[in-house]
Each structure stands twice: as C-alpha cells, then as structure tokens.
Amino acid sequence: MSHYHIQKYDRRRFLQLSGLAGGGLLLGVSVVDTETAHAAASTFAPSAFLQISRDGILIYATQPEIGQGVRTSIPMILAEELDAAWKDVEVKVAGIDAKRYGVQTAGGSTATPRSWNPMRRAGAVARAMLIEAAARNWNVASTDCSTRDSEVIHVASGRRVHYRDLAETAATLPVPDAETLRLKSRAEYRLLNTRVRATDGRDLVTGRPTYASDVRIPGMLYAMYVKCPRIGGKVRSANLDDVRRLPGVVDAFALEGNGDLTELKPGIALIARDTWSALGARRALRIEWDESSAASDDWPSTLAKARELAQAGGDGASGNDLIAERGDVAAAFASAKKTVRASYSYAFLSHAQLEPQNCVARPLEGGGMELWPPSQTPQRAQTTVAKLLGVAEGNVTIHPQRLGGGFGRRLNNDVACEAAAIAARAQAPIKLQWLREDDMTNDVVRAGGLMALQGALDDGGRLSGWRNHQITFSPDGKRIVSGGALRAEEDFAPLIPAVRVTRSVLPWISPCGFWRAPGSSAFAFPLQSFLHELSVAAGRDHLEFLLDLLGEPRWLPPANAGALNTGRAAGVLRLAAEKSGWGKRLPKGRALGMAFYFSHTAHVAEVAEVSVDAAKHITVHAVTVAVDVGPIVNLNGAEAQCQGSVIDGLSAMAAQQLTYRGGVIDEKNFDRYALRRIGKEPRIDIHFLQSDFPPSGLGEPVLPPVAPAVCNAVYSACGQRIRSLPISAEGFSI
Amino acid sequence: MSKLELNVNGQQQTVEDVPADMPLLWVLRDRLGLTGTRFGCGLAQCGACTVHLDGNPVRSCSVPASAATEVRITTIEGLAAADGTLHAVQQAWLEYDVAQCGYCQSGQIMSATALLARNAKPSDAEIDAAMAGNICRCGTYVRIRKAIHAAAAVLRARA
Numbered sequence: 015m016s017h018y019h020i021q022k023y024d025r026r027r028f029l030q031l032s033g034l035a036g037g038g039l040l041l042g043v044s045v046v047d048t049e050t051a052h053a054a055a056s057t058f059a060p061s062a063f064l065q066i067s068r069d070g071i072l073i074y075a076t077q078p079e080i081g082q083g084v085r086t087s088i089p090m091i092l093a094e095e096l097d098a099a100w101k102d103v104e105v106k107v108a109g110i111d112a113k114r115y116g117v118q119t120a121g122g123s124t125a126t127p128r129s130w131n132p133m134r135r136a137g138a139v140a141r142a143m144l145i146e147a148a149a150r151n152w153n154v155a156s157t158d159c160s161t162r163d164s165e166v167i168h169v170a171s172g173r174r175v176h177y178r179d180l181a182e183t184a185a186t187l188p189v190p191d192a193e194t195l196r197l198k199s200r201a202e203y204r205l206l207n208t209r210v211r212a213t214d215g216r217d218l219v220t221g222r223p224t225y226a227s228d229v230r231i232p233g234m235l236y237a238m239y240v241k242c243p244r245i246g247g248k249v250r251s252a253n254l255d256d257v258r259r260l261p262g263v264v265d266a267f268a269l270e271g272n273g274d275l276t277e278l279k280p281g282i283a284l285i286a287r288d289t290w291s292a293l294g295a296r297r298a299l300r301i302e303w304d305e306s307s308a309a310s311d312d313w314p315s316t317l318a319k320a321r322e323l324a325q326a327g328g329d330g331a332s333g334n335d336l337i338a339e340r341g342d343v344a345a346a347f348a349s350a351k352k353t354v355r356a357s358y359s360y361a362f363l364s365h366a367q368l369e370p371q372n373c374v375a376r377p378l379e380g381g382g383m384e385l386w387p388p389s390q391t392p393q394r395a396q397t398t399v400a401k402l403l404g405v406a407e408g409n410v411t412i413h414p415q416r417l418g419g420g421f422g423r424r425l426n427n428d429v430a431c432e433a434a435a436i437a438a439r440a441q442a443p444i445k446l447q448w449l450r451e452d453d454m455t456n457d458v459v460r461a462g463g464l465m466a467l468q469g470a471l472d473d474g475g476r477l478s479g480w481r482n483h484q485i486t487f488s489p490d491g492k493r494i495v496s497g498g499a500l501r502a503e504e505d506f507a508p509l510i511p512a513v514r515v516t517r518s519v520l521p522w523i524s525p526c527g528f529w530r531a532p533g534s535s536a537f538a539f540p541l542q543s544f545l546h547e548l549s550v551a552a553g554r555d556h557l558e559f560l561l562d563l564l565g566e567p568r569w570l571p572p573a574n575a576g577a578l579n580t581g582r583a584a585g586v587l588r589l590a591a592e593k594s595g596w597g598k599r600l601p602k603g604r605a606l607g608m609a610f611y612f613s614h615t616a617h618v619a620e621v622a623e624v625s626v627d628a629a630k631h632i633t634v635h636a637v638t639v640a641v642d643v644g645p646i647v648n649l650n651g652a653e654a655q656c657q658g659s660v661i662d663g664l665s666a667m668a669a670q671q672l673t674y675r676g677g678v679i680d681e682k683n684f685d686r687y688a689l690r691r692i693g694k695e696p697r698i699d700i701h702f703l704q705s706d707f708p709p710s711g712l713g714e715p716v717l718p719p720v721a722p723a724v725c726n727a728v729y730s731a732c733g734q735r736i737r738s739l740p741i742s743a744e745g746f747s748i
Numbered sequence: 749m750s751k752l753e754l755n756v757n758g759q760q761q762t763v764e765d766v767p768a769d770m771p772l773l774w775v776l777r778d779r780l781g782l783t784g785t786r787f788g789c790g791l792a793q794c795g796a797c798t799v800h801l802d803g804n805p806v807r808s809c810s811v812p813a814s815a816a817t818e819v820r821i822t823t824i825e826g827l828a829a830a831d832g833t834l835h836a837v838q839q840a841w842l843e844y845d846v847a848q849c850g851y852c853q854s855g856q857i858m859s860a861t862a863l864l865a866r867n868a869k870p871s872d873a874e875i876d877a878a879m880a881g882n883i884c885r886c887g888t889y890v891r892i893r894k895a896i897h898a899a900a901a902v903l904r905a906r907a
Contacts, residue, residue, distance in 0.1 A: 080849060081847075081848035081849030081850065081886050082848070083848070209845075211842060211843075211845045212845055212847065215841075215842045215845065215847065216834075216842065218841075218847045218850035218853050219824075219834065219838040219841045219842060219847070219853060219857060220784070220824065220825065220827070220828060220834070220838065221782075221783070221784015221785070221823065221824030221825045221827075221854045222784065223783050223784075224850065225786075225851060227783070227786070227787065228783035228784075230781060230783070236778065261749065261767070262765075262767075288770075288774060288778035288779065289774050289777070289778050289787075290767065290770045290771065290774040290778070291767075294767070366885060367849070367851075367885060368788050368794065368796060368849070368851045368852050368883065368884075368885040369786070369788070369849070369851045370787065370788070416849075416850070417849060418786070418849050418850070418851030419849040419851060419885050419886065420849070421885075447787070449790060450788065450789040450790055450791070650845050651845075654845065654848055654888070654891070655848075657887065657888070657890050657891070658848055658886045658887040658888060659887070660887070661887025661888075661889060661890075662885075662886075662887050665887065683789055683790075683791050683793060684789050684791065684793035684794055684883065685791060685793055689794075689883045689885060690887065690889075691879075691880050691882075691883060691889075692875070692876055692879045692880060692882070692884075692889040692892060692893065693876040693880065693889075694876075695889050695890050695893070698890060
C-alpha cells in the first residue's frame with residue numbers, strides 16, 4: 015500500500031528550483047510506502063515534478079533514458095491527468111537526487127509501473143487547483159468548470175482560460191488530498207494510447223551532444239584502462255616508463271582493484287591528450303599479469319559437463335538442489351500414457367550496447383568527484399563511487415546521461431568506479447573510454463545454461479507431471495549468478511499437477527548479470543519449446559493444449575496482481591492466434607509456431623510464421639505479437655519496444671554466443687559477435703489487449719517468446735527440433 | 749605529427765600535431781569537438797562513425813585524417829541547412845520516430861542521405877545493400893526502412 019504526499023512549493027522555493035521570477039505553481043509528489051511512512055515522514059521526497067508558470071507547463075523527466083522512451087512516456091502520464099495539450103508541455107531532464115525525485119532507475123521494466131500512480135495523482139492535483147483558481151476568478155462553482163487542452167472551461171458560459179494564466183492564483187491555493195480526486199477512466203484518455211514522438215528526437219538526428227561519451231569539460235584528458243584478458247588477473251609489472259615517454263601521453267599508472275569484479279578490477283591506467291594517443295600508449299604497453307587467481311571459465315568443457323549432468327542419475331532429472339516439489343511426480347510418470355524428455359542449452363551472451371562504456375570524471379576539492387556516467391542506476395553510481403573513494407555520498411555528483419543502449423549492462427557501475435579512481439589518482443578531469451574489445455571482454459554477461467526436462471502425459475493427453483533439472487552457475491558454490499536462477503514457479507509450472515524442479519550448480523567466476531528480461535530471456539526457450547514437444551506428442555493443437563493447461567482465469571499464486579493471470583495469458587494467446595491466422599493452410603516447408611511468456615508482470619504471446627529451406631536457412635515471414643501490459647501509455651514507444659524486441663530476439667538466437675576458453679573470451683568485436691543487420695525483417699504485427707490492470711513496462715517482456723515461437727514453427731515446418739541457442743550451433747541460420 | 753587542413757561541413761579547419769595514422773573519427777571528436785559522429789567498434793563493423801567524404805559514406809574510425817585533406821568532409825552536424833532546416837532524411841527520422849537509444853542514428857542517417865543522393869528511388873534490396881554496414885542494436889530497422897522510403901518520396905517531389 016502506498017499513499018501520496020503532494021507538496022506545493024512557496025515562492026522562495028519556486029524561485030530556488032525553477033529560477034523563474036514570475037512565480038507560479040510548482041508541485042512535487044512523493045509516494046510513501048505505508049510500511050516505512052514513519053521513517054519517511056520527516057523527509058519529503060517527490061518522485062514527480064510539475065511546474066506551471068506564465069512561461070508554460072514544464073514536466074520533469076526523472077527516469078534514466080536508455081532507449082525505452084521514458085523521457086516522453088512518463089511525462090505523458092502526468093499530462094493526461096492534467097488535461098494539458100501535449101504541444102504546450104516542455105519536458106526537462108531532472109538531475110540525480112534521491113531525496114528530491116525518489117527512485118531513479120532503468121531496470122526490470124519498472125519505471126512505468128513505478129511512475130503510473132504518482133504521475134497521475136500529481137496531474138490530477140494540479141488540475142483541481144487550476145480549476146479552483148479559475149472558478150474563483152470567475153466567481154463560479156468549481157463543479158461547473160471542466161478542462162481541455164491546457165484550459166479551464168466554464169461550461170455554461172463557454173469562458174476559457176489557459177493554465178499559464180492561472181498559475182499564480184493556483185499557487186496561493188491549498189493542495190487537495192490526492193486520494194479524494196477522481197482519476198480518468200481509460201475511455202476518457204485523450205493523450206495516452208496515442209502516438210507521440212520522442213521529446214528529444216531533434217537532438218538525436220542532428221548529432222547534438224547527447225550521450226556520456228559526448229561530454230567534454232575544460233582541461234579534460236583522455237584515459238584508457240587495461241585489464242587482464244583473464245578476468246581476475248592482477249598486474250605484476252608493466253613498462254610504464256617507456257609508455258610515459260610516448261607522444262601525447264600524460265601519465266600511466268597501475269591501480270589495485272577493490273576486490274569486486276563488478277566495481278574496480280586491477281589494471282593499468284593510461285592518460286593522454288586524446289583517445290588516439292591513449293590507444294598508441296596501449297599498443298606499446300607490455301604488462302606481465304599475475305593470473306594465479308584469474309578465472310579459467312571454459313564454455314565448451316562446461317557445456318559438456320552440463321550435458322553429462324543432464325544424463326546422470328538414471329532419470330537425468332535429479333539436480334543437487336531441490337527447488338520445488340509438488341504433487342506425486344513419481345506416480346504421474348509411472349501412470350503416464352506417454353513421457354517425453356529433452357535437454358535444451360542456451361549460450362552466454364554479451365549486452366553489446368552500441369555505445370561502449372565510458373565516463374567523464376572530475377575531481378572536486380575535498381576528495382569529492384563529479385561524474386557523467388552512462389548508468390541505468392545513477393543513484394547507485396553515487397553510493398558506489400562514494401564508498402570506493404571513502405567520501406560522503408554528498409561529495410559525489412552524478413550528471414544524468416541519455417544512454418547509447420542499456421539492456422541491463424549499465425545496472426553495474428564499474429566504468430564509473432574506474433573513471434573515479436583514475437581521476438582521483440591523476441587529480442585531473444578525465445574521460446575514460448573503453449574500446450569495443452574492453453566492452454566484450456569485461457561485460458557482466460547473460461549466463462548460459464542447460465535444462466533437462468521431462469513431461470508426463472496422461473490418457474487424455476494432458477500434462478500430468480513435469481521434471482526440470484536446471485544446470486546453472488555460481489562463483490562461490492552458494493550464490494547463483496544473477497539472472498541464472500530458475501524460480502520455483504517459473505512460467506507454467508504452477509499449472510501442472512505434479513512438479514519437481516531441481517538444480518545443479520557448476521563453478522563460474524566471470525561476472526554474470528542482468529540481460530534484457532533476465533532469466534526469462536534464457537528460460538522461455540527451453541520451457542516453451544518443451545511444451546510444444548508435449549502437445550506434439552499428445553497429438554493436440556498447441557493453442558488448445560496451452561489453453562487447456564491454463565484453465566479458468568485466476569492469479570497464480572492467488573490474489574496477487576503482480577503474478578501470472580491465466581485469463582490474461584489465454585487472452586493474448588487467443589489474440590495472437592486470431593491475428594496470425596492460426597490453423598490456416600500453408601505450403602509445404604512453411605508453418606506457424608506459438609509461444610507465450612509471462613515476465614515483468616506482462617503477458618505476451620507470439621506467433622511466428624517461418625519457412626525452412628534444405629540448407630537449414632530459416633526465413634521468418636511474420637511475427638504476430640499480442641501483449642497485455644494493461645493500458646498503453648505512448649503507442650508509438652510501445653510499438654517500438656515490440657518491434658525492437660522481436661529483432662533483438664532474432665539477433666540473439668541466430669548466432670550470438672560468448673565462447674570462453676581458459677578464461678578468455680573469443681568474441682571481442684562485432685566481426686565475431688553477430689548483431690543482426692538490416693534486411694529481411696519479418697512483418698511484425700502488434701496487438702495490445704488493453705485493460706485496467708496497472709501498467710507493466712514494455713522494454714523487456716516481448717523478447718522471451720521470440721526464440722521458442724520461431725523454433726516451434728521450425729519444427730512444424732520441417733520436423734527438426736532445435737534444442738540449442740544459438741541455432742547456428744545446430745547448423746541453422748536466420 | 750603534422751598540421752592538417754580539413755574542410756569540415758563547409759569550413760576550413762586547421763588541426764595541429766596530428767599523428768599520420770590518427771583516424772578521422774578521433775580528430776572530429778577529440779580535436780574538433782564534433783561528437784555527433786560516434787565510436788562503436790573501431791573496426792568499420794558497426795557504422796556508428798559514418799561520415800561523407802565528397803558525398804561518399806565512409807567509416808571514419810578506419811580512415812586516417814591525413815587522407816581526408818583534399819576532400820569535403822560532412823558530418824551529421826553539417827547535414828541540416830544553415831537556417832536549421834533539417835534534411836529530408838532527418839525529418840523523416842523524426843516523423844517515423846526511428847530512434848530508440850539513438851546512438852547509431854547519426855551513422856544511419858549519413859548512410860541513408862548518401863544513398864538517396866545517388867538513388868532517388870531505392871528498392872528494399874538497394875536499401876539493404878546501402879545500410880548493411882550500420883548496426884542498430886535496438887533493432888529499429890523496420891522504421892529505418894520506412895523513413896528512407898518516405899524521405900526519398902519527399903526529395904523526388906522537390907526535384
């Protein structure tokens with residue numbers, strides 16, 4: 015439960031925050047979690063800011079923009095309830111300040127759901143105050159007034175007044191209780207669910223300084239930081255004297271790591287007057303590494319070991335750790351009409367965001383630091399760097415940047431730590447620039463893994479039993495790598511009468527982390543492919559099989575609006591089937607494949623139409639995407655996320671994998687790690703099943719069903735079941 | 749080290765102390781402050797650094813600046829008219845709201861404008877060929893294609 019604290023700022027505070035002399039209405043809104051309300055009562059932490067003055071309507075965009083469109087979509091939520099004309103709204107990027115703006119994070123598709131209610135309440139409060147101001151000016155009842163397109167309208171007389179002309183009066187009024195104000199119903203929306211273009215589009219097409227890597231500050235030097243090719247290696251010695259004498263080189267020094275491979279690894283810092291001179295120093299640099307405690311992660315041998323484990327123990331489905339057990343699994347298999355077993359593997363992946371890691375840092379007097387990091391978690395960048403430097407958080411200032419891609423890579427702030435440590439040692443402002451090779455070999459990667467699955471079908475061809483043995487990784491034998499732990503109730507497991515989920519854990523040192531739709535982006539492929547194997551074995555239509563499994567509409571677990579809802583799942587499955595022409599006759603070698611996945615509270619079903627030729631080349635003709643994320647905010651942005659997720663899904667499944675050999679990654683640049691290029695994009699048909707459920711974010715959940723939908727279609731088209739990602743491992747291409 | 753005279757976006761620029769092998773990309777970004785041309789891979793694999801040399805699209809990460817002294821260099825900053833009027837390709841990019849993260853889009857736009865300068869009505873296959881050197885990690889290809897066709901139509905109508 016949450017309640018809202020909406021505060022109006024007085025004239026002095028207004029000036030302080032806005033710099034506007036004319037005065038006007040400045041509202042901040044905070045969400046207070048009732049469980050922590052006592053602790054928070056003394057601090058006012060608004061998570062939305064709205065400013066209305068003679069100059070117009072200004073909405074602050076507080077959440078990090080990584081390409082998911084939140085600089086546009088989240089201000090739209092406030093503008094809708096305010097009843098502002100979008101053309102009248104100016105969006106300004108807010109600074110990084112937890113006290114003022116609450117949580118500022120781009121991750122887990124949470125920015126939209128987290129902002130939904132505070133932004134709506136802020137808009138509704140401001141609208142009520144503007145109506146009241148107009149009513150007083152006109153000496154009429156506020157209930158006789160309405161609003162539209164940034165104006166208050168007196169309904170009977172038709173008089174109108176623009177919000178900007180009411181701001182000063184509104185600022186003198188008390189703030190109404192947000193909870194008492196009626197919010198618009200979905201049918202009343204004029205702005206939401208329309209197509210709005212990005213607020214900063216012009217900067218992007220004209221090449222204006224936009225990203226962290228575009229930042230230039232006076233006296234700035236250019237740095238590179240060279241780390242051991244084997245993660246965890248330490249510097250033993252280096253020819254620093256030779257390097258320092260090179261043209262354009264200012265300094266070279268070694269840094270100890272701080273012991274955390276996701277913060278500051280050991281390495282050699284090179285500082286020069288430009289990037290190219292730093293690169294020249296790097297070419298001349300000779301480092302002797304101490305690799306005694308370095309990673310020796312090796313994917314080919316690890317995958318072979320995982321396959322062995324998947325076969326071990328007779329039934330192949332007995333991992334060391336029991337994750338979940340429900341019902342009588344042994345009985346379900348003993349009495350089964352048919353059983354099916356298969357193992358699926360998925361590779362380690364790089365984020366490969368197009369803007370390589372970089373960060374400008376400027377030392378401040380007193381040991382503080384000013385940073386311009388490309389971060390999905392800028393507030394955590396502040397705390398992490400403060401801890402690293404041993405200074406108070408207040409001595410670290412973070413300037414928000416538009417990110418040249420995130421995909422989860424920039425939840426970690428290693429590049430900010432490196433930049434801060436280098437600038438602190440050099441006592442000079444520096445721009446740290448990673449090469450693509452640094453990026454590929456020092457990523458916090460999407461963990462690969464394997465699932466050994468078994469299913470039991472009863473006399474009626476119904477799924478009566480399920481065993482899943484996941485093989486995943488841990489650096490210390492205890493903590494499973496981020497994004498690598500299968501949840502007990504992942505996806506359809508709650509629907510099956512008898513389930514046993516176990517896990518085996520293999521050692522893996524190299525840091526793993528969150529990659530677009532963490533967990534789900536890997537697990538959807540085995541789980542949704544295997545369900546198709548089962549419906550095929552049962553001789554049932556896959557849609558009918560899935561709908562039967564879903565059963566009556568209900569929340570799983572019960573009464574949990576953040577959980578899988580079988581009704582919503584069935585809704586998107588039916589919609590995807592209808593729009594894709596599920597069941598239609600297709601020529602030989604061409605077929606449809608279906609997959610569903612629930613992630614980030616979003617329900618998504620996809621149908622892929624593919625054909626496969628004799629050389630195992632797959633043409634994806636169309637992907638139909640059916641999505642239930644509640645209401646749609648910016649239709650333009652929502653469609654963009656769906657289109658991008660389909661392309662990203664195809665890109666990842668086709669040929670992407672990181673091959674570790676003896677702790678070293680083979681794929682160091684795009685010549686070895688293939689990102690999909692333009693050409694032969696499938697037709698992407700997007701359908702939203704809009705509802706009044708709270709909104710889910712849309713940056714991630716459309717990706718997981720792509721691979722299983724395509725692979726299920728491939729099976730139906732040519733009879734070959736793909737059980738490894740990337741599909742290039744089985745000789746297929748897209 | 750040498751002093752280079754470069755013609756960038758119609759202006760003569762003098763750049764001091766340039767190593768003979770320094771790529772044009774880093775001269776533009778670090779020495780001239782033209783950061784709209786972006787670094788992605790350093791291997792001419794991704795196209796984020798695409799600029800025009802005499803109207804031809806090249807990957808500036810792989811061309812030494814010293815080889816560009818006799819040509820007209822155009823970067824994304826020089827594409828719009830002096831009065832700020834956008835090129836038809838830039839305008840189409842806005843109309844189709846192409847960008848997601850946006851980092852690759854300078855390079856995409858430079859490749860697209862070069863294509864349309866020599867081919868008034870490119871087919872889908874011709875678009876594929878001309879744009880194959882530009883990676884978009886966000887997967888905006890559907891909209892890139894639409895925007896190129898739309899810009900081509902605008903430019904044809906003007907001709």
